[in-house]
Amino acid sequence: MREVEVVVREYEAEKDRTGAEAVDRMCDVSPSGGVSLFMDHLGDPVCRIRNSPAFLMLVAETSGRGDGEIVGVIRGCVKTITCGKTTPRSSAGGGMPAGEAVPIFTKAAYILGLRVSPSHRRMGIGLKLVKRLEDWFRSNDAEYSYMATDKSNLASLRLFTHHLNYTKFRTPRILxxxxxxxxxxxxxxxxxxxxxxxxxxxxxxxxxxxxxxxxxxxxxxxxxxxxxxxxxxxxxxxxxxxxxxxxxxxxxxxxxxxxxxxxxxxxxxxxxxxxxxxxxxxxxxxxxxxxxxxxxxxxxxxxxxxxxxxxxxxxxxxxxxxxxxxxxxxxxxxxxxxxxxxxxxxxxxxxxxxxxxxxxxxxxxxSFEEDLWCVKRLDDEYRDGAVVGDWTRSVPGASIFVDPREV
Known part of the structure; x- marks a missing residue:
């Protein structure tokens, strides 16, 4: 992997909007057969995360020239979600009827909109963007990080599963x-x-x-x-x-x-x-x-x-x-x-x-018959998955709740 010198920093709308939009437009989502799905943010690169409780957008800018070029972007948000349930044996002290399931909440981060300019791929820019975003996740007390990609996007899967220790987690369907x-x-x-x-x-x-x-x-x-x-x-x-x-x-x-x-x-x-x-x-x-x-x-x-x-x-x-x-x-x-x-x-x-x-x-x-979600526990102490209750090792349920803010 050839690396290039870039500066990863927080997105500044007035300064970076044109460059960030240009990167987005160069990166179509191609599910199959050469047909690509182009997505336009309608002049607001932060629109997909703006409605979340906590969010951040980062850009990767080439350095050393005085007038850097935006060559990569990434977005992320943090929220509290259900990651499982427990069933108490009795209601003693809890005010909950015996046997009624109680949700287990976790603070989770979602990565979306990772884009790197085609002319600057395979240079470690995507890796730098994700790692910097994960640092922000940890500073906001997120316990897990997850992302979604098409199963045919081998470059994205290789980055997250081989270099960043994410594991394949859920395979929902987009209808x-x-x-x-x-x-x-x-x-x-x-x-x-x-x-x-x-x-x-x-x-x-x-x-x-x-x-x-x-x-x-x-x-x-x-x-x-x-x-x-x-x-x-x-x-x-x-x-x-x-x-x-x-x-x-x-x-x-x-x-x-x-x-x-x-x-x-x-x-x-x-x-x-x-x-x-x-x-x-x-x-x-x-x-x-x-x-x-x-x-x-x-x-x-x-x-x-x-x-x-x-x-x-x-x-x-x-x-x-x-x-x-x-x-x-x-x-x-x-x-x-x-x-x-x-x-x-x-x-x-x-x-x-x-x-x-x-x-x-x-x-x-x-439709997309198999979307792919990957997950990672952010705390290094639990990276080996040895702790009881590790969500990354849980069995999928019959249903999931898809947050429309992340679509």
Whole structure:
């Protein structure tokens, strides 16, 4: 690995924005087949971390010339999340019913947006950026650091697993569905939809997700963020009618589902590049036919080959024999919201074993069947994984809670 002299320092918006944006634009995400997914931060390189409790962006600048060039960037944030659960044998002194699971919280750091200019790769710049960011994580008392990458990104995997002691941890799925601009999707009368206020959504989420991996302790901040467009609850219409969330929690229906919608379009725009002309032509044809004969309700592929935005679905949960059916209704509602918001896709990310995945419509051609999350315990004392309760060695659960602020 050839090294180059660079200075790693904190990002300064007024001074570094142009250079940082240039590096981001040179680094497309390429999942497969030569097709790349270009991501634009809409003039704000810090947008993906700005809503987190604590965040930092670093840049790598060439030195020794008087007017350094930005050749690398990295972003990170720190928050308190659930990393497991424990089940007390009794409620003595704890006020908790015997056998009820109690969440185990940890302070965790998330690395995202590591980019190095193509002309300066294999020079140790990415390694320097990550190590400097990890120092900041430790100074903020983070116990774990984790990152996500596509499983085909061998350079990123080599950096984190071979040079930085990260281990492969979870393999969630990113599911993407196009938004059909020509028509709304009908919502069945067999389901009742409730739009929950943030306070009610917080109560529900703390009740059902408090012991789910990656559940953020500051869920209230997420739900009250202007980018969170609402939390929606669905249950069979013939069920009992609910007036308060307390009423729902004390007497829930046999089946129900819930999800929240996050507006990613105001922060990020995407664009598919490298798509063959034939596929572009087929996509155009579906739109033309849908527009000409909308009553046939033919699924049309939106224009994904020019900049577009999307909505992200998070907090997906539910119970009962009709939970999957109720979730489909909620996804249809989210599709209609995205259509009205001018978006071209609706996306979500779920655990590999998520039991409700059959209720989430998606197109395989647009989705990532296996995202890869890697984790590391930051305290050197526990790097060998010998301590009891080391999260890096835990067995994955059926579900995870994906923070929309990190999408």
């Amino acid at each position: 993407v569905h196009p938004v059909f601009a020509g028509h709304r999707l009908p919502l069945p009368s067999s389901a009742t939809l409730l739009h929950l206020p943030p306070s009610a959504a917080e109560s529900l989420y703390r009740h059902i997700f408090s012991t789910t991996e990656f559940f953020p302790r500051d869920i209230d901040s997420i739900l009250n963020n202007p980018l969170s467009l609402g939390t929606f609850l669905a249950y069979p219409t013939q069920s009992f009618s609910y007036t308060t969330i307390h009423h729902f929690l004390t007497r829930p229906p046999k089946s129900w589902a819930v999800l929240s919608v996050w507006d990613s379009s105001s922060l990020l725009q995407f664009e598919l590049r490298g798509v063959p002309r034939l596929k572009k032509g087929v996509a155009w044809t579906t739109r033309a036919v849908d527009k000409a004969v909308p009553w046939l309700r033919i699924p049309s592929v939106p224009d994904l080959f020019s900049p577009f935005g999307g909505y992200f679905l998070y907090g997906i949960g539910g119970e009962g024999p009709e939970a999957i059916k109720m979730l489909r209704v909620l996804c249809r509602n989210a599709h209609n919201m995205a259509r009205e918001g001018g978006c071209r896709v609706v996306a979500t990310e779920v655990a590999a074993a998520e039991p409700l995945v059959k209720g989430i419509p998606y197109w395989r051609s647009l």
